[in-house]
Amino acid sequence: MSKVSILTAGKVHPRVIERLQPHFDLIRLDRPDPALVTPEIAGKVRGATGFNGMPADLMAALPHLEIVANFGVGYDGVNVAHAAANNIMVTNTPDVLNAEVADTTLGLLINTIRLLPRAETWLREGSWEKDGAFMLSPLSLRGRSVGIYGLGRIGLEIAQRVAAFNLPVSYHTRSERKDVSYRYYPSLEALAEAVDTLICIVPKTPETHKTINADILKRLGPNGVLINVGRGWTVDEEALADALENKVIAAAGLDVFQDEPHVPARLIALDNACLLPHVASASVPTRNAMADLTAENLISWFEKGRPVTPVPET
Numbered sequence: 001m002s003k004v005s006i007l008t009a010g011k012v013h014p015r016v017i018e019r020l021q022p023h024f025d026l027i028r029l030d031r032p033d034p035a036l037v038t039p040e041i042a043g044k045v046r047g048a049t050g051f052n053g054m055p056a057d058l059m060a061a062l063p064h065l066e067i068v069a070n071f072g073v074g075y076d077g078v079n080v081a082h083a084a085a086n087n088i089m090v091t092n093t094p095d096v097l098n099a100e101v102a103d104t105t106l107g108l109l110i111n112t113i114r115l116l117p118r119a120e121t122w123l124r125e126g127s128w129e130k131d132g133a134f135m136l137s138p139l140s141l142r143g144r145s146v147g148i149y150g151l152g153r154i155g156l157e158i159a160q161r162v163a164a165f166n167l168p169v170s171y172h173t174r175s176e177r178k179d180v181s182y183r184y185y186p187s188l189e190a191l192a193e194a195v196d197t198l199i200c201i202v203p204k205t206p207e208t209h210k211t212i213n214a215d216i217l218k219r220l221g222p223n224g225v226l227i228n229v230g231r232g233w234t235v236d237e238e239a240l241a242d243a244l245e246n247k248v249i250a251a252a253g254l255d256v257f258q259d260e261p262h263v264p265a266r267l268i269a270l271d272n273a274c275l276l277p278h279v280a281s282a283s284v285p286t287r288n289a290m291a292d293l294t295a296e297n298l299i300s301w302f303e304k305g306r307p308v309t310p311v312p313e314t
């Protein structure tokens, strides 16, 4: 019996390929572009996978497509509306990255506040703390009160870690969670007013677009620190650059940007911003676990008729 054909579009983790190879006939596309789909490919592809990216026009070019297995927990790069309308299953990689992303978030928070990357550069340049003009970090983690915007599975792990640092935790989500004792604020405005440190871990949805705006930043105050490890879409980057330049808030740590891989020059120019290239889940063990789950979703769909981790919308 001939193997089912699976299309891999754009950058794909090598372990996904390795895991799929024994089960499927793999067709590689350099980028998720429907212009690369030949009639022969269109005639046989039944499953597809990509690194958070499966546009509607590519799905539409594959008339026999049954499933899109997204590599990543966030699936905003997959056109879920098109998938739902065309009865195409979409899967993602939840849970296997929760702890990694939460660990990285705390690392980013500490580096943003205590300026450890700058201290390391200082040492590599041959200096020592007591030499010359070593800059003491103007901020400290001590005494902060931390708000978490988005208390889903990753947000919960972040909250546990923040609490372990003996800092009070509060949060805002659409509805209050009954299974936690952290203080709930029904609005983002009220949360930002109550805390000086705001950690964003919300997905890209129409409701979250540029919700971190000039007003929210002002509410954090001059000691304020913003951390974003969700999606760049959530932050109005111009308003953030204004707030950092004018010391409306003290500092920001960002792992994600609106138009990746573009990072606004205004943010790069700031020394009160700690900037990372979207690496919150980027350790070898975690990316391997994400690759395994991506592959398992496809294998399970074609062997058992159901995937392991379908996204809620499909």
Ligand code: DGY
Pocket: 052, 071, 072, 073, 074, 075, 097, 278, 279, 280, 281, 282
């Ligand atoms: C995800 O899984 O959505 C992350 O952003 C990838 O690192």
